[in-house]
Amino acid sequence: MDRQGERFYLVKEDLLSEAMTKTLEAKELLESGKAKTVNQAVHSVDMSRSAFYKYRDGIFPFETMVKEKIVSISIHLEDRSGSLSSLLAVLAGLGCNILTIHQTIPLQGKANVTLSIETASAKEDINGILKSLERLEHVKKVSIIGSGA
Structure with a gap:
């Protein structure tokens, strides 16, 4: 930037x-x-x-820089029935507004999901959101790939 x-x-x-x-x-x-x-x-x-x-x-602190902004997250997800649905349910439950979703074709039982979320109304800061996603059984890795207004 x-x-x-x-x-x-x-x-x-x-x-x-x-x-x-x-x-x-x-x-x-x-x-x-x-x-x-x-x-x-x-x-x-x-x-x-x-x-x-x-x-x-x-x-x-990073969370003050992404407050009320859009955050892009990359997630390595196991290819299981309902895994994307449960991931989205967690984000919705935290009050995140999901703006875009892109999922790669699963290879070797894993897919990469890139989400753009808006965090202004979220019940947790960005660190709390990431920890909630990491606790999901089918999530293997979560990382922030960008943020913006």
């Missing part, structure tokens, strides 16, 4: 620097009201104010 020269990346948490991770923790303390000031928040997570200010406007 390139907007006015800015580029954005999706990075796994274990690859973030300590300062970035602490910035996210401090922001969470401020948003939840557990810390009333930036000074209290940075002191609680043992970081400097300058490091906090350096990263605060550039790092966000």
Whole structure:
């Protein structure tokens, strides 16, 4: 995504620097009201104010970036009768609006399903949605392949 020269990346948490991770923790303390000031928040997570200010406007939890947006998910699904139906039922039960569905022809007992879902009315954040899908017996792998407005 390139907007006015800015580029954005999706990075796994274990690859973030300590300062970035602490910035996210401090922001969470401020948003939840557990810390009333930036000074209290940075002191609680043992970081400097300058490091906090350096990263605060550039790092966000993934779920805040996909709230009220469209998320595309890739799912490796066993080829069993009713597996797609139960997958869709779980998403509907979570309040997701399913926009598109594409399923490949099953090969060697597995198919790939790509879904575009709208998550504004979902009862769970995107991590909760993914975990609910991963718990299904016939789902072998779930991954986010993109998001947008």
